[in-house]
Amino acid sequence: MTPRNEPDWLNKKYADEDGKFRRPQSAFRSFVSPDAGAEFPAEAGRYLLYRAIIVRKLKSLEDIVELVEVAGKTDGKGWTFDTPGPEKDPLYGFKYLRELYEKAAPDHEYKYISVPVLWDKNTEREIEDMNDWVYNTINNGVYKSGFAATQQAYEENHLANPAHQPYLFGANITEADIRLFTTMIRFDVAYYSIFKCNLKMIRHDYPRIHTWLRTLYWDESERTHGAFKDTTRFDAYKLGYSFALGAKIVPVGPVPNVVPL
Incomplete structure (x- = not known):
């Protein structure tokens, strides 16, 4: 792999003067x-x-x-x-x-x-x-603060409510599930190591989120047509984020990328 110059993520192209990343509103x-x-x-x-x-x-x-x-x-x-x-x-x-x-x-x-x-x-x-709740607190979270543990705790409590199972708002898949999935499916395989959001992993530390994530990923019924599994690109996530941060080595793990149900 050819080494790259200092990546944009490290040179204030995206960060403000105080060094913090603040994604602008759409x-x-x-x-x-x-x-x-x-x-x-x-x-x-x-x-x-x-x-x-x-x-x-x-x-x-x-x-x-x-x-x-x-x-x-x-x-x-x-x-x-x-x-x-x-x-x-x-x-x-x-x-x-x-x-x-x-x-x-x-x-x-x-x-x-x-x-x-x-x-x-x-x-x-x-x-x-945009779905403001999921966007501001989840999708953008890894960029703002390495996915703060307080937000994870909130999500776990939310999913503990039977009214919010098996999906975020009950029996039906909503836009919130889709937006949250795209971040969660990347977390263990990319954000955890590449973005150094490595205090905790979804698979080991947040069992309710982990169950929700796997339920969506492995579902190939008529409900989803396999949409979550078929549109996930683990190799692309690892490679893309590694390039973005100027990393010379692309992470291989974790194994497996998604734990079976």
Whole structure:
């Protein structure tokens, strides 16, 4: 593996002057709606999805919403169109996802480029409907503070309530489950070692979260169509985050990546 220069994560490109990482709020907060007269109506073939594939599979939208996968963050410019996805953005020939953001709002200063992105081909705008609770306290937690143990304790207490089982809010999978899963499935295999969030592991220290995580991952029934397992890329997580931090060695463990039920 070729050594890289000092990574962006270490040089204040993403951190504020005090050295803390503060992910900015999204500039795009619209959503697709079936309602008459909606700004972004539900239409087959109109939207292009970058990166987020769990919901697409859960909702059986493979033939409705086109998917474009993006690769790891390189060259200090964020997500790229490269292996395992296309070499260029299929719509505009862009090399970096950043260029799509800049096309949507060229006057906005983008300090941090994130996925997923849902793109409307007709209006050439980005659509994003954030789940603030999970986003601010969970998805962004590993970047802000190495996933504070107090937040983990809160989640464990939440899942102890029978009304919040087997999923976060009861018997049905919600957007909160999907957003939390994408962070939790990365925690033991990437965040624990690469981000040095190594005080505790999900599999050893948080049994309720661990059970919830495995329940989603190993479910291949008609409820999920195997969406959680089939869209998980352990090797890509380890490689991508290692590159982002300039690591010369990619972690092999833990073994197994996910403990069987």
